[in-house]
Amino acid sequence: MQERFRVGFVTDGGRIDDGSFNQYAYEGTLQAAQEYGLRVELLETSSPAEYEANIRQAIERGCNLVVTVGSTTGATVERLAARYPKVHFILVDYEPMEESRNVTGLVFAEDQAGFLAGALAGLMTEREVVGFVGGVDVPPVRKFRLGFEHGVAYTNRRAKVLTVYTHSFTDERKGEEAARQLIEQGADVLFAAAGGCGSAAIRAAAALGAWVVGSDQDHWETTFQKGTGPGADRLLTSAVKRVDRAVREAISLAVAGKLHGGVLRFDLHNDGIGLAPYHAADVAVPSEVRGKVREIAEGLRTGRIRTQVGPRGEDLERRLWARIRAWNWQSVAMIFLAIFTALVVGAIFIAAFDPQVWAAFGQGIGAGLVAAGASVVKAYSAFFEGAFGNPARILAGLQIWLNTGDSARLLRAIYPLTESLRLATPYIFAGLAVALGFRCGLFNIGAEGQYFIGGLTSVFVGYAVTGLPWFIHLPLALAAGWLGGALWASIAGILKARTGAHEVITTIMLNYISYRLADYLLQVGGPMSRPGDSRPVSPEILPTAYLPQFFPNDPSIRLNAGLLLALVAVWFVYWLLFKTTVGFEIRAVGANPRAARTAGISVARNIVLAMFLSGGLAGLAGAHDILGVLRFMPNAFFSGYGFDSIALALLGKSHPVGVLLAALLFGFLRAGAQRMQGVAHVPIDIISILQALIIIFIAAPEIIRFIYRIRAPKETAELVFTRGWGRV
Amino acid sequence: MPPVLELRGITKSFPGVLANDHIDLTLEEGEVHALLGENGAGKTTLMNILYGLYSPDEGEIFVRGRRVEIREPRDAIALGIGMVHQHFMLVPVLTVAENVMLGVEPVRNGIFLDRAAAARRIRELSQQYGLQVDPDALVKTLPVGVQQRVEILKLLYRQADILILDEPTAVLTPQEVEELFKVIRSLTAQGKSVIFITHKLKEVMAIADRITVLRNGRVVGTTTPSQTTEERLAAMMVGREVLLRVNKKPANPGEVVLEVENLEVLDDRGNPAVRGVSFEVRAGEILGIAGVQGNGQTELVQALTGLRPILSGRVRIMGKDVTGTSPRRVLEQGVAHVPEDRQKDGLVLSFPVAENLVINTYYIPPFARAGLLNHEVIFTTAEQRAREFDIRTPSVLTPVANLSGGNQQKVIVAREFSRPIQLLIASQPTRGLDVGSIEYIHQRIVAKRDEGCAVLLVSPELDEVMSLSDRIAVMYEGRIMDILPADQATREEIGLLMAGVKRA
Structure with missing residues (x-):
């Protein structure tokens, strides 16, 4: 029978009886050789210059398994290994830099x-x-x-x-x-x-x-x-x-045909390391x-x-x-200060808009201040209740539910909270869309238009495709919304990549086109209009395309599975940006397209890809509102989400988690504002003022630094949101 | 007589940095005082204080023995202090006279510009100091050396007698440097005083009367050329002994790695920038490309690395035609590229050191597998590289923007030199670096050559090209004037070639 393995053992410079790795590795080799009946060629290296020649000699003598100590010589062996692909190298105490199938490092x-x-x-x-x-x-x-x-x-x-x-x-x-x-x-x-x-x-x-x-x-x-x-x-x-044990194990794997390169780790678990006996110190321990x-x-x-x-x-x-230190803590603090400051300034507006406050000031400064205070407290508590619900009512509802199992009161009490989350959902999608664009240096102002197109495509699939079970119809409708937005945004991406047309211009123009497209499709008698209806609206979508409600027994609560989908999107964007090579390219192009290009990254491809992904997310925002809330498409579908989402992405520093938090904030602001208007008669526009103030304070951090006497940090490269006009 | 200018205990700190720490400096009438120091030593800060751009935290400034406050450049000009910046501030489409009188136009009868008076004055000044400038020439038609003299004229026209020259030789050919020195000598001979800011030791020894060396914002010492040597000055600048000359063995050229044939390339404006260039670089040799900046070197390198379209001609790497392929394909042929502008082309400044170290290998195992980044490996490799290449950074997670210029360049060198490469294209690899870092990067380049790598070195610093290269090609207006063996080339010969003069 022909011998399958011949083992070459080459010392790395020490002698074979060095009382250290060479000796133990050799012992392991001999044990394995005995067990499997292998021939061993021993070559002792006395000077570093000989080392490479010795390995070649072992190979010339027919060895196809070379064992050597690699602590200092690993790189040399790796180079040789590339030249002799049929020989397997076992390197003691070395972790190969390159992955190859014929180098196995034994690591302890x-x-x-x-x-x-x-x-x-x-x-x-x-x-x-x-x-x-x-x-x-x-x-x-x-x-x-x-x-x-x-x-x-x-x-x-x-x-x-x-x-x-x-x-x-x-x-x-x-x-x-x-x-x-x-x-x-x-x-x-x-x-x-x-x-x-x-x-x-x-x-x-x-x-x-x-x-x-x-x-x-x-x-x-x-x-x-x-x-x-x-x-x-x-x-x-x-x-x-236990070098001997490790070598023996590696050779047995080779004999069994199971040695495929890479690293074998030896630790306490497989007895690869351990403490020696206490010997003479035994009595003293x-x-x-x-x-x-x-x-x-x-x-x-x-x-x-x-x-x-x-x-x-x-x-x-x-x-x-x-990692924690590398975080920019100051910028986090700045965001909270910006929100706080906006609320304070907003309070001034609230008081200023209240006629009762003016009346009170007519009677004296003191009375005026008291009235102003009362007005602000009333407005902000209404705001809070509108955003989160009334805590007392929630507790009472919870008690009833626990005692009787009747959830109706509880659901009514948490209605404001669910409404906030429902409003936050499209914000999350659209905010992610803009943030993803920012990460690639693109200013996607067209989220509104992509939202529109996403709504159109998803509503079409929702009513026109019939006879499908929900688990096919719903994903199909969602995918349609996603793809619609994605392709719509890609137009701007391709124009930028090919001609250098700035995406701000093209996406704004595409917004107008999408509005007019909807006008045409939904007009009475238009291709997507509801037959027999005098309003320009689309037909109702089929129940099989509904996004499932969280609380089906209280249909007034509109919170639906879209929120979960949005959370998945947050995770996905985070994963994509920071864990994949695709995201690495997108971020590199966004932060410095010239350096990215020099490094071999295709700028044009990434611009198109980023626009595609960004538009898809905006399209999902539209799909959520159609499939989860409205269930048909009205012509006047303007939501403002597309534009608010730019603010959101800025607020969230273009980080998916930041966007999530910012979207929740905006959801609470919107829901709270509705109640503030109803109860405290504060015009709902105050919320636009608050949003605008927050953005101003974020965009102009010097204001916040001035108010709170925060020292500017040492100059570091700020995240680039977008670059000049007309350049790729 | 009191000195023309005296700085006492000037201190200026920025958050976290003490840029100037109790600096004393005196400038005597009619002297050239060189201010020598590495980047970041505080030279520029000090001069900006003197020019009124910054105000010092502490310290006093005396002009002709009188204590002065300089709050803005206008004050400095009024005191007779003028500065020629590294980047000229001239309007190219105006004439010399118009440029010079811009801002201080002489007026006739209250409203009319008196061009004739200005031109007359300029001609007088030009003659008096041997500047040889035609006041009616358009600035854009003038060579760089003459433009610089126009800048000096501007100062003289404003009656400055303390002239600050910030790195004035960076853009000049050796011959132009000689002429500048003549002008400076004629200025000082007639009582003007000059502060000469530089990091080039040779020039300091040639032109300065006194030399003040700055390091880390402090004055290390003041000396004169006769009392010191280049080596000692370098040691003062860096704070340790420095090897000024590159130690290298004779080259051992092997097979042809890079082959360029009749290359024609356009610049951004569509004008020919590289006109029929041919050369080859062999394994184990360094081919240096000398030339004044802007003679097509940038476009040549961009064309070779796939960053710029090639109009005609061929580029072969290891015999493989790579004409007009993508940058990635070129890199994957085993080409390392150290770009000319490290911050714009070499690094993503907001990315951490670790990510910058894999910016062109992030997609290759072990850094990524199936499109997923392996942060563990990226991180540990980065730590290893940082140790190996002595990159000074608080952590490999620190954004590379926070590193000093020298360490930023080390990040690029670490990245490019740790890949298996056959060809290294290094464009101004030591631009703006301090002496210590230059020494380090030069050693690394020579080591790469000795490993059998072909090296194409492009640099406007003649000293760098001459000390590193085995062969020197000189580029002028997009053409290669000649290729000389480095051991036979003289400064004069190369200087003439750089100016487009070829001896018969």
Whole structure:
């Protein structure tokens, strides 16, 4: 039988009995070879220059499986691997940069081993100071260090970790020096991850009477010569990487035909790492310490305890902080201040429009102020009730419902809240539409027209397509609204991409065309008019195209499944913009089209795509109002959503979540204003004033900064909403 | 006699930055005082204070021994302080005389412009200081060097005797620089005083009487050319020893990587910018393109990288015809492009460092798979690159706009140099960078060459081209005048070629 595998083992510079990775990897190779009857070619590398030649030689000798230690030579091997696609390379302690089918990196969870070492060190230290000696700041060492630090913190909050990097894996003198330095600074437990340099460090520290913990392999066997070396009794344990086991496992996978490149990770769960026996320190380690360490190991194994270290040695806690810090908190505060200020200024208008206030001022300043206050309170409480409902009535309704199961009172009480949400729904869609455009540097003023077209196409499918079950008819009608808006907006996108025509102009023109198109289609006797009706309206859509109501037993509550759809859209836009390459391109084109083009991104394609997506969202806003609320299309379908949505997108800083919050705000404003007009006789236009004020304060942040004495932040690149006229 | 100008303890801070920290500076009559410093050292801030654009937080200004307050440029002009900005402020369609008298027009009989008087005065001044400017010429027809002299004339016309020249040699050929120096010497010989702002060490040594070096907003020291050397000045500027010359071994050219044949390209206005250019670049060599800015280099690079349509001619990379393909196709041939304007073309400033590092590889595994970005890998790779290329940033999530110019350029270099590339097209790779960063980027470019990469270097800085290149092509008005081996080329020869003069 022809041999399927021949294994080449090439050392990375050290000797085969280096007491470290080469030796253990070779042992693993031999074990596997014995088990599966494989031939092994050994090539020892004595100088870096020989390394590549040795690998080639192994391949020439017929080896199709090459095992080597890759910590320092991984990049070389990856390059060779591209040249020899039929040979599989197993790299110990290296994570391949490029994904290829014939390179497998064996990677160890040093952070877990370090964490255990740290936990033990934290329990054993008496002076509350422990030391870490690192070689070079490469990922495995960093993982040891961060794991160690977090492990110490886990068992001993007071203990301090001192760190020294020797910048060498071989220089013994530097290791000894580092150990001495740490012990002088008070460390009484020392952990070293620095190769031969680290061995020297723990030997020196042990001689000075500190507890020491080794790394990579069991230092009892190597550094302390099976316990015969001086200071062996000070070796607590070692944080071991089971290289032999990992290599054996990789070769068995290869033999089984299951080795396909990539990374094999070895951690506590698959016994790829662990703590070595306590050896001579056995008597000195108290049993509760041992119990605790065992418990932590179990926690790490099951994932109950996490080391907070990423696979390449990132400090996950710190990264989370960086993420939070990178947030522009001031701009968030500015939005809330803008809303607050708008409400204050709005209050002045409310008082000024109230004839009773004027009458009271006629009697004296004091009376006037009291009347003004009363007027504002009355108006804003009506506003609040209109937006959220009356809390007392909601509670009463809730009680009745809980006691009797009769929900009618509760539903009446929460009606204002549902109405706010219902009004917010098209705002969410349209706001997302404009925000998506902004992200690509496009000012889509045509959301109103796209809303119109979306309404037309969805109502058409809603009444003209018959005989379908609802679960086909409804999605079809929604899709029609989406596609109608999307294609309508694409016209502007294509014009911009092809000719450079500015989208502000073209979308405004397309708005007019869409209004007139609707005039024509819906006019009495027109192609989409309702037969026999004297009003210019479309036929009613079929019930199979209705968006389902939340509370079908109270038809006055118009809140419907469209809200859920809008939330999905928020998530989708977020996902698209920030998690996909499509969104990356859209954002890059929006933020700097020249740089995007230089980087090979097609600006024209992204402009068309962004307009398409943007128009689709605006179309869905129209579809929601048709399928969920009106159920037919009147000619006068002007909603103002398309224009308000520009304000929304600005308010939400073009971020999907920001848009959602802004849309909810606008929904509450609209619903509240209706009640304010009814109860407090404040003209509904006050809400337009409030909206306008909010936008002014957002767009001109200097006003807010001036009022609240906020210092301008250091100049950073502001998000580009749109660019100059007539340029692509 | 008191000095013409004295600054005492000038301090100016911006939020988070101390731009000028108790700066003292004296300018004697008839001297050229060079203000030397890296970008961000505080030179421009100091001069803007002197010119009345900023007001100092602390400190005093004395002109001829009298304490003065300069609140706006008008005050500065009244005190005889004039400034020639890096970018000229001339109206191209007006004549020299009209430009010069703009704003201070001499008037006859109360209403009529007295052009004749102005022209006369300009001719006198021009003669007196050896400026050789024709007052009736249209500014747009004048070469850059002469335009600069018109700017100087404007100051003299306004009777300035303290002249601030901000990076005056950035746009000049070596010959024009020589002429400017002559003008400066003639100015100082007749009692004018000059503050000469620059970061070029050679020029400082050639023209300055005294040199004040700024670093991080402080005066590091004041010296004279005879007491110092270029190396010492560089060390003062940067705060450590700097390698001024590029250490490199002789080139070892291999196969042809880039082959350009009879390339013709139009500029934005539809005029020919590149006219029949042919050359080739081999693996393991650096071909430098020298030339005064605006002689078609920008358009050439854009055409090679697929950013600008090619009118006629051929471009081949590794034997493959890439004429007229998309920028992405060119990049995917193993081409790295360090664009001329890093902020406009090289970076998306509002994006974090990490995203800028993958702006042209975001769609390739391991950064993305099936259209989904892998933020984990993007982030960790970015951290690795930041360490490897020494990008100073609080975090790789920081918007790249918040980084200094040098670190922004390092982001581009890190991105372009970490891809597997066969050809590097570097356009003004060190524009506006400090000495330390220049040293670093030069070393990286030479290292790429030694790895066997072909390098096309385009730079208007003659020193840069001469010290880095193995061969030098000189471009003038869209043509390549000549291609010389770098070790045989002299400054004079290249300078003449840059001015369009070819020796027989």
